[in-house]
Amino acid sequence: MKHNIYSKLTVLFFAILLTVTGPQVYAQKSKTLTLNEAIQLSIKNSGQLKIANAKVDEAIASYHEAWNNHLPDAKASGTYMRLDNPNVDLKVKLGAPGNPIKVNEAAYGILNASLPVFSGFRIRYGVESAKYLEQAAKLDAGNNKEEITLNTINAFNNLYKAKKSVDLVKENLAREQQRVTDFSNLEKNGLLARNDLLKAQLQQSNIELSLLDAENNLKITYINMDLMLGLPEDTELIPDTTGFQNMGDAGTIVQWEQEALQNRKDFAALTYREKAAATSIKSIKGEYYPGLALTGGYIAADVPNLLTLTNALNVGVGLQYDFGAIWKTGAKIDQAKARLHQLQATEGIISDQIRLEINQSYQNYLLSVRKIDVYAKAVEQSNENYRITKNKFDNNLVTTTDLLEADVAQLQAQLNYTFSKADAVVAYKKLQQTAGVLSNKN
Numbered sequence: 001m002k003h004n005i006y007s008k009l010t011v012l013f014f015a016i017l018l019t020v021t022g023p024q025v026y027a028q029k030s031k032t033l034t035l036n037e038a039i040q041l042s043i044k045n046s047g048q049l050k051i052a053n054a055k056v057d058e059a060i061a062s063y064h065e066a067w068n069n070h071l072p073d074a075k076a077s078g079t080y081m082r083l084d085n086p087n088v089d090l091k092v093k094l095g096a097p098g099n100p101i102k103v104n105e106a107a108y109g110i111l112n113a114s115l116p117v118f119s120g121f122r123i124r125y126g127v128e129s130a131k132y133l134e135q136a137a138k139l140d141a142g143n144n145k146e147e148i149t150l151n152t153i154n155a156f157n158n159l160y161k162a163k164k165s166v167d168l169v170k171e172n173l174a175r176e177q178q179r180v181t182d183f184s185n186l187e188k189n190g191l192l193a194r195n196d197l198l199k200a201q202l203q204q205s206n207i208e209l210s211l212l213d214a215e216n217n218l219k220i221t222y223i224n225m226d227l228m229l230g231l232p233e234d235t236e237l238i239p240d241t242t243g244f245q246n247m248g249d250a251g252t253i254v255q256w257e258q259e260a261l262q263n264r265k266d267f268a269a270l271t272y273r274e275k276a277a278a279t280s281i282k283s284i285k286g287e288y289y290p291g292l293a294l295t296g297g298y299i300a301a302d303v304p305n306l307l308t309l310t311n312a313l314n315v316g317v318g319l320q321y322d323f324g325a326i327w328k329t330g331a332k333i334d335q336a337k338a339r340l341h342q343l344q345a346t347e348g349i350i351s352d353q354i355r356l357e358i359n360q361s362y363q364n365y366l367l368s369v370r371k372i373d374v375y376a377k378a379v380e381q382s383n384e385n386y387r388i389t390k391n392k393f394d395n396n397l398v399t400t401t402d403l404l405e406a407d408v409a410q411l412q413a414q415l416n417y418t419f420s421k422a423d424a425v426v427a428y429k430k431l432q433q434t435a436g437v438l439s440n441k442n
Contacts, residue, residue: 030236035156038229042152045230049148052141059130059137066130069116069123078109101305108301108309114318115294120286125279132276139269142439146265150433155225157426160239162218164418169211172411176204196400203404247369247428253362256435260354263436267354270347277340284336287329290321354434361431368424375417382406382413 043049082105116123183200186192226233261267299312389406392398432438 029232029234030238031231032238032240033156033159033225033229034240034242035153038156038225039149039152041229041231042148042155043145045228046144046148049141049144052137052144056134056137056141059134063127063130063134066123066127069119069126072113072115074111074113076109076111078107080107081105103303103306106301106303108299110297110299112297113295116291117294118289118292120289120291122283122286125283125286129276129279129283132272132279136269136272136276139265139272143265143269143436146433146436146438149438150429152228153426153429155221155228156239157422159221159225159237160241160422161419162214162221163239164422165214165415166211166218168411168414168418169207169214172407173204173207173211175407176200176207180204199400199404203407247424248432250362250366250369253359256358256362256431257355259435259437260358261351263440264354265436267347267350267436270343270350274340274343274347277336277343281333281336281340284329284332287322287325287332290319293318293320357434358431361427361434365424365427365431368420368427371420372417372424375413375420378413379417382410386410 083103086103180197180200183192183197187194187197222235222237223233225231225237226235231237294315295318296315297313299309299314301307301309301312386406386409389398389403393400393403429438
């Protein structure tokens, strides 16, 4: 026989199937899993998405903090002092002559409140900027959700291909076992050379090794999916591929580019960050203006033998201006403008990157669809080739090696065709994810 073709199949299994390191765990439970169930479980258990949601909560809290600057500030303080016989000289004499006032302690309390009326628009623009950043954080979380969904689809595809590999190799192994049995009978009756029987037995051994590799990859794929979905590691997953191999309309590249620019959450998040940066410039410019606030307070004091003060209410208007802002604020504005220019430049880069990603994903999808047609023809050709070769072998027109090679070619064609259909689905999902519409379609 020529070089070992089944050793190539082993490499094919390793290249196509998802491999991860970890201990082998033999499945004890089984669960039928649809693609939508897998997506929902992965989103629910994703640590990455939990972090993104926590950042959204942080952004919401920052917005509330900025809005709370509209509310009044109120401060209260109180002091008690023990005095060491101070000299008290009142300009208005009280008490009997020759009987000085003794003051040994004093206490007072102050309550002040201030309600901002005008702050140079700093509060207004601060709230507006925080709101934009909150929207950007939500879009970041949505973008993470899209990535998690695509990762789950890829993992589900690997699970499907691993399971299908085992099934196809088992079918082929059963045929090889029958062939070995038939060849053994022929060899016993002197109708087949011993060497031809050994070739068939060697082929069977190679398929058994390929089956071991495929089963091992399937077990590892189980573990990978179980961890991703938050299931026990010993759960045997049975992929329900109903609807999984339904592909969508390719459309045109222009349509996909428009979809991406309208729906890509990372692009929209950048737009909101630009708005926040522009608003931040307005907020900093507010430092050039004075601050105006309504003020009010209450004072109470008690100095035994000397003074008692109550009902000291006060209401007024406070005006504050930082003259240092005249020469300090300009640098802050320049920094804020530089940050805005960085974001605007980044927007152009990301826009070009999105167009490139869309074109790559679009072409990959078209290629995947074409491969299905090619592999479908290859299956027909390999089946016909095996049929003809088998007939010739039965009539002693070809060698055992030719028959076994035709058998391997048939199996490989079946694997390629099965995998190409699944890969085309994933390619279309990748195109949707690149356009930012994957979560809307699942």
